[in-house]
Amino acid sequence: MSIEQTLTDEERLAQLDLDQLRQLVGLVEYDESADPFPVSGWDALVWIVGNAVQAAHFFQSAFGMELAAYSGPETGNRDSHAFVLRSGAARFVVTGAYDPASRLADHHRAHGDGIADIALTVPDVDRCIAHARAQGATVVTEPHDVSDEHGTVRLATVAAYGDTVHTLVDRSAYTGPYLPGYVARSSTLQRRPGAPERLFQAVDHVVGNVELGAMDTWVDFYNRVMGFTNMAEFIGDDIATDYSALMSKVVANGNHRVKFPLNEPAVGRKKSQIDEYLEFYGGPGAQHVALATNDVVGTVDAMRAEGVEFLATPDSYYSDPELRARIGEVRVPIEELQARGILVDRDEDGYLLQIFTKPTGDRPTVFFELIERHGSLGFGKGNFKALFEAIEREQEKRGNF
DSSP states (O other), X not given: OOTGGGOOHHHHHTTOOHHHHHHHHOOOOOOGGGOSSOOOEEEEEEEEOSOHHHHHHHHHHTTOOEEEEEEXXXXXXXXXEEEEEEEXXXXXXXXXXXXXXXXXXXXXXXXXSEEEEEEEEOSOHHHHHXXXXXXXXXXXXXXXXEEETTEEEEEEEEEOSTTOEEEEXXXXXXXXXXXXXXXXXXXXXXXXXXXXXXXXXXXXXXXXXXXTTOXXXXXXXXXXXXXXXXXXXXXXXXXXXXXXXXXXXXXXXXXXXXXXXXXXXXXXXXXXXXXXXHHHHTSSEEEEEEEEOSOHHXXXXXXXXXXXXXXXXXXXXXXXXXXXXXXXXXXXXXXXXXXXXXXXXXXTTEEEEEEEBOOOXXXXXXXXXXXXXXXXXSOOGGGHHHHHHHHHHHHHHHTOO
16 A cells, blocks of 8 residues: 555545655655554543533643543433534544433543544454454454445554553444534634634654653554564663653654553653653553644744743853854744744654643643654654753742742
């Protein structure tokens, strides 16, 4: 199968072409026929939150997402409210308990707002599940069809770290707005005059935090069960400050659409960001989502105008002569990046611009990264120390450091 044939329906609907995807998410050539567990891309990030009505409004107003579909008591769903939100090829499904006895309420009491299901698009659900089972994975939901007047979707679910799961989705025979049980729905939200069409175009990667000693176990899981390959490894001084440390390895599917950095804490003088996450989330889970944009400056300006808070970067970062020499020329003047706190990193393939929000929920757990790639396939290794020091400053304010 050619790389052109791997474009997902969501990417086509978002009018993204291969050149854009190569820049946005570092898409690479790949032979799907030799993959025992072929993954085409992201299907949806499914959130469980304390108030789905308000969270859906937040993602629309602050993140510029569009409401696309809905399921709730008005559609016959007596268990939950669920809002499907889109931005380019990225899809969030925000769910909250309607019935106090819903399992969603139990999940939220345990973890707070967070991503419960990282759903993936696959061309053959049964093939993937058969391979996963043979490799010892826990199959949570067996392959099955769900249908309505728009066609049929085939689904199955496998367990991942903590209470996180991966639902495998084949929607090639379906034309509805999301899944059976959902109806198309739009919002009455009015954008600010001159607001961009969208603030981000795709999901770049999702970072998972796991407990001490579990990182290699989950790297092996993604290698063995899902056929992912190792992209990068960060240990020791690469990923430490004077006070705290962590270890990280990155796995990716064949075409690099789906990338999972996996973090575990390392011994340090104080509590690391991973320790804090595990404590407040109540175990392993998805720590942050990187959103790919082709204009990080405009996106930051728009999100900040809507009240989104970003981690601060000290001015000394931008005046560091070693950094200035390493990054060379980038498309945005350093002074413009400095004014917004946007970080820069360069590797042998190119450079990237990135910035991180503060946690967006009540607990100090889930946050977001905005990333603009220009050839770089990396994750901002040169910025790790500056980033972690910024996180430590926020931890200290919260009394968790």
